[in-house]
Amino acid sequence: MKTKLSLLTLLLSFILIATSCVTVQVKDNTVTQTSLEIKKPKNIILLIGDGMGLSQVSTAIYYKDGKPNFERFHTIGLSKTSSSNELVTDSAAGATVFSTGEKTYNGAIAVSKDTIPLPTIVEHLSKRGLATGIVATSSIQHATPASFYAHVKSRRMYEEITEFAPNSGVNFFAGGGLKFFNQRKDGKDLLEEMKTKGYEVITDKLPTTPSEKNELILLAENGMPKMSEGRGDFLPNATKLALEKLSKNEKGFFLMVEGSQIDWGGHDNDADYLIQELLDFDKTLGVALDFAKQNGETLVIVTADHETGGYTLASDGSDYNKIKPSFSTTGHSGTMVPVFAEGPGAILFNGIYESNEIYHKIMELLKR
Template sequence: MKLTKLFLFSFLMVLSSCKTKEAQTAIKNETPKNIILLIADGTGLSQVSSAFYYKETAPNYGRFKHIGLIKTSSSREDVTDSAAGATAFASGVKTYNGAIGVADDSTNVATIVELIAPNKIKSGVISTSSIVHATPASFYAHALSRSFYEDIAADLVVSDIDFFAGGGTKFFNKRKDGKDLFKSLTDKEFNIDTTALGDFNSIKNYAKAGYLLAPDEMPPVAGGRGDYLSKATELGIQFLNKDKSNFFLMVEGSQVDWGGHANNSDYLISELIDFDDAVGKALDFAERDGNTLVIVTADHETGGFTLASSTKKREDGTEYSDYSEITPTFSTGGHSATLIPVFAYGPGAEEFSGVYENTEIFHKMLKVAGWK
């Protein structure tokens, strides 16, 4: 009997130990080391849906299990712009349309990049627009107006950004004040390339790296940009992760928005599919790494985009809706106030389910990563 009790006690102790180790592993994995935030500018649910109808391979959006919705209104208007929307993500405050890294009262607000830098957490921004455009700028700059491009470029030089890629050379070397900001970036230990994305081996020994590959915005994917966005995403991850230190990376697919403004469905859908490829690169890394949180969302919807049934005519001239065929349609040339989906994968992903204000993206990122 005593031996039986001793065996039972020992078994329970081993079982308890195993459960404790499992719990410790689970707790460890609940806190991400890295966060990759991907923003498809101007993308609502219909834009996301287009990938499921028009992409030839399975959309990476379909790989997410945790999905939420955000309310996007700016501090003064029901319909936000990219500057106020990105500032909400980067700093956790509602502000007026056109504001970059400032509150509604025009005072500077700390960005996530500025908050994490003292803890030696690296950061990067990637865009298919100019790197001084509203969305990327909101993560490192402070400007009363998104149109102050040369001031925003100067802010990038003095920022804590470690990696960037996009367009915008003219704001750095053809400035009204005559300054050469390329030299300033080089003085800050940046390796600057204005010709093409390199491979990781070409930049791995540098402290910082930057790519400016067009005078202003990058060309559309259908106009020769190729797979720049997915390659830049992969390169940015490799560079920021090279020392196995924590990092934050923001990736913007800027031109989904421009396709919406132009009411050009081919433009919009090709950019959305290109963005989805970049999402795939982030998810592939996160799956291998196990310590990376991937968040995919948008600042607002553009164009009132809808995947409507095709309208056709019968022989007698009357019209009917053909439910077997889709015709993309638009209701506006501007932005809309529709709720925007949020997709999350990795440690802390469940935090991003539900319906909440866009400012909560910022607060949730800091919370799950423990970046106080």
């Protein structure tokens, strides 16, 4: 009996250390669970690797010098990505589930299946006084970033999407998309409107320190350059700048960061393009995880809207010591995508679930 109690006590101690959220009592060799509490984060960083499936993540293992930042996560789940009307989702519907919690049709930007605007997580949190930010290597009007602040029936309505920016409540924008502000068919100059709304507009280079004002940083006419074209450390540095700015808010913050061009490499069936973008995204994960580790109140979530390219890390013929990346499609696939989580509340992201559950888990953790 004494041996059994010792083993039981040891097991319970391990569980308590591993979860830091379960309180138990042992009496007469009986385990009684008295409470279940999950520590809630003050801040959430959501990093989206557009088009990033498990093979894309595995790329970091084979092509990065050193240990990938993906391996720093201790909680991993799987997300089912189908849209409301098709088995294979696109980025618009795939991001709308993260921003609104509702499955919708391919092409929809934060609107329902009936094209009714859906409140976004940015809108909810801004009203509560939390700081919000959006960073992408695409234009900020592209499907994923747009789904967090705009409401239109089609992802291709870039000028209409841009009109939501001045009143979006987003405190920090960084990416491309300048031409949709100042080279518009309707002749409007939305850069001036952004300034009128209190934004500092920056179009030359990424600042080294954050502004006291809200920031609109647009460093390309449309999407940002590829890594192979000299983009450099824009994504990790913009993420670092955003965190420095948003973390000053005492109520907390929500930051969405997208590695947009992992998807574009997949569409092009260009393995070199994909690999460089994936490694840039992994470097950005390091920035987020380092911040969260030091801060102690930040949950980092990494996932994808879908997989692109049917990307495979096959062997080079019969040479099992050589990897030869290959593709099965120039479009998207229906494979599940990984969900990584680290920090307070990470335990909620274990398991297999529909992609829109990620929104609901985030909102539950940020409930006050």
